[in-house]
């Protein structure tokens with residue numbers, strides 16, 4: 001019988017790549033989707049026709065228990081979150097509820113449905129759990145590069161909520177013997193990335209300028225540095241973590257850092273343009289507390305999981321710019337269902 005996976009955050013960037021990967025691996029894939037008329041669910045259904053949908057919300061404990069009871073998953077991937085860092089200052093309580101408490105609710109749903117009891121000897125349960133932890137937990141970094149032992153100093157309500165989910169996942173592993181792990185993933189991007197994140201904002205901005213639809217691109221802090229990889233590579237790591245013999249946390253990234261300035265330079269160059277003619281900096285886009293740099297040390301994942309990224313920074317930027325040029329040339333709208341590449 002095919003193994004069954006339940007993915008929260010199925011309508012997001014990672015949910016789509018992970019679903020495709022698991023379907024290729026022969027899984028029966030279920031996606032948890034929220035809302036009664038969520039347009040992102042219709043878009044997802046069109047592109048991932050083989051994914052089955054179960055209704056539920058990370059804010060609603062009962063719905064998660066019902067979803068686990070219905071799907072009877074072998075593996076649960078908790079990707080659902082408020083994931084845009086600036087939004088976490090504007091809606092800090094909602095971020096804590098979805099990105100932080102949502103992890104507790106998902107773990108409780110699994111614990112209750114697996115019959116794992118409190119107090120008794122660690123009984124484990126059969127369902128394996130993946131938590132989407134984030135390099136934003138490192139925040140103001142204490143060392144570079146960051147590995148599984150680097151301390152946390154989150155700089156946003158989002159980072160704080162992710163740190164809660166991270167420690168809780170570790171705690172359920174230690175308290176109940178559950179196979180519960182966190183992937184500490186560094187920034188990963190793709191043509192499916194939300195338009196609010198800087199890589200996609202830049203690739204769409206370049207495409208609009210190239211096609212004469214805009215004449216400038218407004219950005220915030222050009223000096224911030226990130227370790228950017230390709231989302232398709234990172235979902236393979238999620239799956240590998242749940243196939244390991246023992247439940248452990250892993251850092252996933254490329255080990256290379258680039259600044260937002262270098263990102264803009266590369267993206268404009270990919271379209272034959274000089275970035276300095278078009279990029280305008282805007283103080284309003286700076287964050288109340290910035291994460292200046294993030295750079296992964298993915299050695300543990302390489303050695304223990306055999307995981308390696310396959311797409312370089314330059315390849316990633318070029319593929320995003322090419323994809324957005326195609327999308328806009330064809331009259332597509334990045335916010336509309338039909339335009340999801």
Ligand code: NAP
Pocket residue numbers: 008009010011012013014015033034035038040041056057058059078079080081082083084098132133134135184185186187188189194
């Ligand atoms: P994304 O595109 O923003 O997707 C977020 C998903 O969360 C969407 O499917 C959204 O569904 C869902 N969601 C929001 N509120 C929910 C709720 N109350 N109940 C259930 N689902 C809800 O994010 P992503 O880039 O794919 O990232 C996936 C996960 O990895 C997130 O947890 C993110 O924080 C984490 N992460 C991402 C990166 C990265 O660089 N991409 C790095 C480290 C960690 P709707 O369509 O219903 O809004």
Ligand code: GDD
Pocket residue numbers: 083084085133134135136185186187188196197198199201218219220221222224225226260285286287290291294
């Ligand atoms: N979004 C955005 N828009 N960011 C900008 C801009 C702009 O106009 N200008 C400069 N930046 C800088 C931000 O200040 C930040 O330092 C960097 O670009 C990256 O911003 P985002 O692409 O929004 O991503 P993030 O690093 O804050 O968060 C992403 O990666 C995390 C992992 O490190 C998200 O995917 C999180 O969910 C994820 O956990």
